[in-house]
Amino acid sequence: MSKNILLLPGDGIGTEIMAEVEAIIAWMNAAGIADFATDKGLVGGAAYDAHKVSISEEDMAKATAADAILFGAVGGPKWADVPYEHRPEAGLLRLRKDLDLFANLRPAICYPALADASSLKREVVEGLDILIVRELTGGTYFGSPKEIVTLENGQKRAVDTQVYTTFEIERIVRVAFELARTRNNKVFSAEKHNVMRSGVLWKEVVTRVHAEEYADVGLEHILADNCAMQLVRRPKQFDVIVTDNLFGDILSDAAAMLTGSLGMLPSASLGAPDATTGSRKALYEPVHGSAPDITGKGVANPIAMIGSLAMALRYSFGMIEAAEKLDGAIATTLASGLRTGDIAARASPRSARRRWAPRCSRPSRRATPET
Ligand code: NAD
Ligand code: IPM
Ligand code: MN
Numbered sequence: 001m002s003k004n005i006l007l008l009p010g011d012g013i014g015t016e017i018m019a020e021v022e023a024i025i026a027w028m029n030a031a032g033i034a035d036f037a038t039d040k041g042l043v044g045g046a047a048y049d050a051h052k053v054s055i056s057e058e059d060m061a062k063a064t065a066a067d068a069i070l071f072g073a074v075g076g077p078k079w080a081d082v083p084y085e086h087r088p089e090a091g092l093l094r095l096r097k098d099l100d101l102f103a104n105l106r107p108a109i110c111y112p113a114l115a116d117a118s119s120l121k122r123e124v125v126e127g128l129d130i131l132i133v134r135e136l137t138g139g140t141y142f143g144s145p146k147e148i149v150t151l152e153n154g155q156k157r158a159v160d161t162q163v164y165t166t167f168e169i170e171r172i173v174r175v176a177f178e179l180a181r182t183r184n185n186k187v188f189s190a191e192k193h194n195v196m197r198s199g200v201l202w203k204e205v206v207t208r209v210h211a212e213e214y215a216d217v218g219l220e221h222i223l224a225d226n227c228a229m230q231l232v233r234r235p236k237q238f239d240v241i242v243t244d245n246l247f248g249d250i251l252s253d254a255a256a257m258l259t260g261s262l263g264m265l266p267s268a269s270l271g272a273p274d275a276t277t278g279s280r281k282a283l284y285e286p287v288h289g290s291a292p293d294i295t296g297k298g299v300a301n302p303i304a305m306i307g308s309l310a311m312a313l314r315y316s317f318g319m320i321e322a323a324e325k326l327d328g329a330i331a332t333t334l335a336s337g338l339r340t341g342d343i344a345a346r347a348s349p350r351s352a353r354r355r356w357a358p359r360c361s362r363p364s365r366r367a368t369p370e371t
Helices: 013-030 045-051 056-067 088-098 165-183 197-213 222-235 245-260 303-315 320-335 350-357 364-367
Strands: 002-011 036-040 068-073 103-108 129-135 143-150 157-162 185-192 220-222 239-245 268-270 282-283
Touching: 002 013, 002 045, 002 056, 002 088, 002 364, 013 036, 013 068, 013 303, 036 268, 056 088, 056 165, 068 088, 068 303, 088 282, 103 165, 103 245, 103 303, 129 165, 129 245, 165 185, 165 197, 165 239, 185 197, 185 245, 197 220, 220 222, 220 320, 239 245, 268 303, 303 320
Parallel strands: 002 036, 002 068, 068 282, 129 239, 185 220, 185 239
Antiparallel strands: 103 129, 103 268, 143 157, 268 282
16 A cells, blocks of 8 residues: 655755655656655745745645655745744644654764765764754743743843653653664763753653663763764764754754765654554654755755655655665765765865866766665
């Protein structure tokens, strides 16, 4: 029976990178590797332009019913002045919250061919393979109150609230420990218990869950600011990093540069498995945004989006072999020298740019998996 994938390209380069993934899905269907039925919806600024909301109820219903969602990117200067509740990013936040996609897996892998593409030295990043497990439906993003109030003296007061419950921390750290067991068996838990009550609870819960259920997995607690520094100092010391929504957002952008570019990082946003069917709600999204500065130029790196499709094959459809082939096709393509400008080797930037510039557009055609 065919599986339903909802495509939500969004804004800016979201539509460009989604076109690459659509081509791969069509190829997989034609080759008999998959039987995917795709549908499309609007999210972000595109949805606002059409419906004056960041995602319509109709598209929310499609998202709820889909076997998996592929999400491009949202946002851009065009929507700078829309009402806050309808800003493009609100559509993504609603999808995450309403579908309870609490576990965001953000793998950062430095492909061998890109060891010189990072802004860091080759020896610091070569062979890097880390996984950031970001809590995605709690913390400052969703805590209440969240408001700007005008005070009697005319000043304004803005409030965002960081909130975490035991349940929310338990379920995300279990995901991290489980995944660590399939990797190098080491979890770093990043918070700021030195200044935040939510950090105190986070550390306490992680310590207990570890002792009761995952004593076989290595655990280190690390302050989030130190974690940011260690990520650029000695990133290969990490295996799995579990952290809250806001720290996870920031740490994953930093981790992206270890791989060469923000355009390299895919992600999976997963809900809890259904108790009877085992299936789970899931949305797959690149870590990067709509990149207004390069939109329309045909130079967007599609690898984060293609890697997100590979994660969908793995986590939503159990197509492990196809996922590995697709990841392998990314590695092969990079090894062949084809790449977009953002990951052009930095060893001799000027000559590298000259070399690759003419071939920057639509490189992912070559990333189609081999049979
Ligand atoms: P951004 O990720 O869009 O871009 C940051 C920098 O990285 C830019 O220079 C951009 O050109 C580059 N970049 C990003 N993806 C790339 C790719 N695939 N290939 C080549 N270069 C790439 O972040 P920003 O500029 O801070 O934000 C722009 C808009 O995107 C904002 O409205 C923001 O809210 C939104 N945003 C959306 C998402 C999402 O939809 N998941 C994520 C992050 C930011
Ligand atoms: C991300 C993005 C989003 C976030 C925005 C667009 C809401 O930066 O997915 O990393 O902050 O979570
Ligand atoms: Mn982000």
